Amino acid sequence: xxxxxxxxxxxxxxxxxxxxxxxxxxxxxxxxxxxxxxxxxxxxxxxxxxxxxxxxxxxxxxxxxxxxxxxxxxxxxxxxxxxxxxxxxxxxxxxxxxxxxxxxxxxxxxxxxxxxxxxxxxxxxxxxxxxxxxxxxxxxxxxxxxxxxxxxxxxxxxxxxxxxxxxxxxxxxxxxxxxxxxxxxxxxxxxxxxxxxxxxxxxxxxxxxxxxxxxxxxxxxxxxxxxxxxxxxxxxxxxxxxxxxxxxxxxxxxxxxxx
Amino acid sequence: xxxxxxxxxxxxxxxxxxxxxxxxxxxxxxxxxxxxxxxxxxxxxxxxxxxxxxxxxxxxxxxxxxxxxxxxxxxxxxxxxxxxxxxxxxxxxxxxxxxxxxxxxxxxxxxxxxxxxxxxxxxxxxxxxxxxxxxxxxxxxxxxxxxxxxxxxxxxxxxxxxxxxxxxxxxxxxxxxxxxxxxxxxxxxxxxxxxxxxxxxxxxxxxxxxxxxxxxxxxxxxxxxxxxxxxxxx
Numbered sequence: 500x501x502x503x504x505x506x507x508x509x510x511x512x513x514x515x516x517x518x519x520x521x522x523x524x525x526x527x528x529x530x531x532x533x534x535x536x537x538x539x540x541x542x543x544x545x546x547x548x549x550x551x552x553x554x555x556x557x558x559x560x561x562x563x564x565x566x567x568x569x570x571x572x573x574x575x576x577x578x579x580x581x582x583x584x585x586x587x588x589x590x591x592x593x594x595x596x597x598x599x600x601x602x603x604x605x606x607x608x609x610x611x612x613x614x615x616x617x618x619x620x621x622x623x624x625x626x627x628x629x630x631x632x633x634x635x636x637x638x639x640x641x642x643x644x645x646x647x648x649x650x651x652x653x654x655x656x657x658x659x660x661x662x663x664x665x666x667x668x669x670x671x672x673x674x675x676x677x678x679x680x681x682x683x684x685x686x687x688x689x690x691x692x693x694x695x696x697x698x699x700x701x702x703x704x705x706x707x708x709x710x711x712x713x714x715x716x717x718x719x720x721x722x723x724x725x726x727x728x729x730x731x732x733x734x735x736x737x738x739x740x741x742x743x744x745x746x747x748x749x750x751x752x753x754x755x756x757x758x
Numbered sequence: 759x760x761x762x763x764x765x766x767x768x769x770x771x772x773x774x775x776x777x778x779x780x781x782x783x784x785x786x787x788x789x790x791x792x793x794x795x796x797x798x799x800x801x802x803x804x805x806x807x808x809x810x811x812x813x814x815x816x817x818x819x820x821x822x823x824x825x826x827x828x829x830x831x832x833x834x835x836x837x838x839x840x841x842x843x844x845x846x847x848x849x850x851x852x853x854x855x856x857x858x859x860x861x862x863x864x865x866x867x868x869x870x871x872x873x874x875x876x877x878x879x880x881x882x883x884x885x886x887x888x889x890x891x892x893x894x895x896x897x898x899x900x901x902x903x904x905x906x907x908x909x910x911x912x913x914x915x916x917x918x919x920x921x922x923x924x925x926x927x928x929x930x931x932x933x934x935x936x937x938x939x940x941x942x943x944x945x946x947x948x949x950x951x952x953x954x955x956x957x958x959x960x961x962x963x964x965x966x967x968x969x970x971x972x973x974x975x976x977x978x979x980x981x982x983x984x985x986x987x988x989x990x991x992x
Contacts, residue, residue, distance in 0.1 A: 714834050741836045743975025753836045755768070756761045 508534035508675060508705040509555070512570040514581075516550055519564025524550040526729040527569070532675070534574075537697060537706040539720035539737070541713060543752065547729040548709045552677050555580070555707065556594045557587035573674070592619070595668035596677040600684045601660030603652035603667075608644050611652045611663055615671035630670050638666035639696050658689025665696065676700070678708040682715065694719050713753055717741045725749045768833055772842065775825040779846050779853075782818040783899040786853050787892060789815065789860035790958065794888045797867035797951070798881050808864035815857035819850045838972070845972040849902065852961040856895065859954040859961075863888075866951050870944075883930070884948065887923045887955045890916055894962035901966055907973040908990055910966040914983060920959040927952045 509532040516525035524547045532538055540548040550559075557580065559565040570579045573593065580590045592615075603611050610617075612631040621627055631648075635641040640662040644655070652663055661681060668676055678697070682690040697706060697719050710716050716723055716737065723740040725733045725748070733740065733749040744750045763769050789808055796805035826847050829835060835843050894916050901909035931945040931952075970978045976989050 713836070717836070742840060744837055750837050751761060754839045755763050755765060 505533045505536060507574045508532050509574060510570075510572045511551070511554075512572060514551070514554065514567070514569035514571065516547075516554060516559065516568075517566040519562060524729050525554070528726075528729075528731045530724055530731055530734050532705060532707060533722065534705050535702050536721040537701050537708060537719055538722045538724065539716035540707065540709045540724050540726060541711075541716050541752070542726035542732075544711075545728075546726040548724075548726045549679055550729075551726065552596075552679055552707060552709050555675065555677055556591045556596050557581070558596070560587050592671055593673060594675040594677060595671060595673040596679065597661070597664050597668055597681050599680040601657055601664050603655075603660050603663050606652060607649045608652050608655070608663060609648040612666045612670050614667060619671065631666075634666040634670035635663075637669045637700070638662045639692065639699070640666055656689070658685050658692055661685060661689065661693060662696065665693075669700075673704065675705045675707060678706065678710075680709055680711060683711060690715075725752060727752070765833075768829075771825070771829055771833070772839065775822055775829065775846060776842070778818055778822050778825065779849055780899060780903055782815060782822065782850060782853050783895070783902070785811070785815055785818070786856045786860065787895055787899070789857055790863075790888065790892045790895070793860040793863035793867065794885065794892075796864055797870070798885060800867075800870075802868055805864040805867040809861050809868075812857055812861045815854060819854045822846060822850045838975075841972045841975060845902075845968040848968050849965050852964045856958050856961045859958050862954045863951055866947050870947060881948075883923070883927050884951055884955065887920060887927070887952060888958075890920050890923070891955045891958040891962065894920070894959050895965070898962045898965040898969065901969045902972075905969070905973050907970040910963075910970050910978060911983075911987060911990060913963055913966040914986060917959050917963045918983075920956060924952055924956040 511528055511530050511532075514525055514528040515523060517523050526547075528547075528551060530538075540551060542548050553559055554567065554571060559567070567581045569581070571581050572579050578585065580594075595615075604614060606614070609631055612634050613627050616627050616630055621630075632641060632645075635644060640659060643659060644650075644663075647654075652660065655663060661684075665676075665681075681697075682693050685693065694715065697708070700706060701721070708716075708720065720737045723735065723737045724731055725740065725744070725746075727748055733744055733746045735744075740749065741753060744753065750756075789811060792804055793808045795801060796803075796808060826843050829843055833839075894913050897909055897913055897916075901907070901913075928949065931949050934941045935945045964979075967978050970976055970990060974989070978986050978989050981989070
C-alpha cells in the first residue's frame, strides 16, 4: 500500500500504552515512519493520536505509573527507544517536539534557541552562535529577528513564537520532529507559514504531525494514519486516504459523517 | 452517500446538485426520444421543440458546474464526496453533448422534410440504434442514482453492439450511394444521424464509467472489457 523504496526512519510495533489509571490508550499500534517524509496522524479527540506521538519522545515517563508495551524502533541503528536501558533524555535529543501552544522559555530569542546546545554542554560561543543562526534560518525566522536576538521571546507574535520553538527544536539536529497540533493556536497566515516551513523541512528530517485540521493533513503530509479508540484504523499514502479510503470508519471521519 | 454528514446543510447541498444532474439526465433522455420521433414521424414542430429546449440542458450544465464549485470552495469535499462531485462535473459535460447530438438529429429531421424521403426503411435501423443509445443513457443514469457500479459492464457491451450497428449502417449507406448517386446527399444525412447516435452511446458509457469511479474510486476508462470485469468485481 505504500512506497517501499523509501527507507524507514522508525517503526512502531504492536505498541500498547496504559495510563496510570489503567486506561489503555493505545491498542497494538503498528505503523511505519518513513525517512524525511511527513506522516500525519488524524482522528477524533481521545483516539490516542497525541498519546502515540508522545511515546516517541518518552514524554509519558514524566508521570509515574504509565506503561508502554511493544516497541518503537529507530532506524538505521535498530534501537528500541522504549527499552528499559534507554535514557529518555537521549531519545529527546534525537526526537524533538513542538507543541500546540508556543511555549518559549522566559529568555531571550537567542537563548531560547541556544538552550539545547547549552544543555549539551556546548561551550564554544562561535559554534553556538552559528547553530542558532542556522536553526533560525531553518525555521524561516532569521530575517525577522536577526536584529533583536536579545529581545525577550515573549515579545514575538504567536506565529513567530511557534517558529522560534521549531528553531529551538532544530538546533539540536534532531532526526525526527514531532508536531502536536502545531497551528491550532495560530491564525491562517501564521498557519500557512508553519505549513510552508514544514514543507521545507521535508526531505531534511522526518516529521510526525498530529492535527485536527484534516485539510492540513491533506495539504502537508505524505502519509496519513487514521486512529480511532486507540487503534490504527487505516494507514496509507495521503492521496489515497483522502480520495478513496478503504475503511468505512475512515471515510466517515474524513467526510465529516457520523460513524 | 450512506450515512449523513454532521453538517446537515452539506447533505442538502450535495442532494440538491445530485437531483439537478438527474433532472438534466432525464431531460436529455426525453430530448433523444423527441428528436427521434420528429425524425421518424416527420414532425417538424416536435423537432423545433427539441431545438428550443436545448438551452434548458445548457442552463442545467451551468448551474451544476456552479453548485459544484461552491461545494468545493466551501466544503473541501473528500473521499466519496469528492469523487461524487468530480463525477458530476464530468457527467454533465457528457449530458450536455448528448443534448447537442439530440439537437443535431432534430435539425436533420427538419431538413429531411424538405428533401425527398426516398427510403424511409433506413430509419428503421436508426430507430433501433437510437433506442439502444437511449436505453444505455437510461441505465447509466439509473446506475448513478443507485450507485450501482456493476451496470458499466452491461453498458459497455451494449456500446460494442451499437458500434457494430453503426458500422453496418455505414456499409448499407455506401451500397445505396454506389447503386444510385441520387441518394448520396440523403445517405450522408442519415450517416450523420447514425454518427450522432453512436456518440450518444459513447457518452452514456462514459457516464457509467464515472459511476464506477464514484462508487469504487477506480478508474475504468480506456481499459479492455476483461480488465473492467476484474475492477468491477473486485
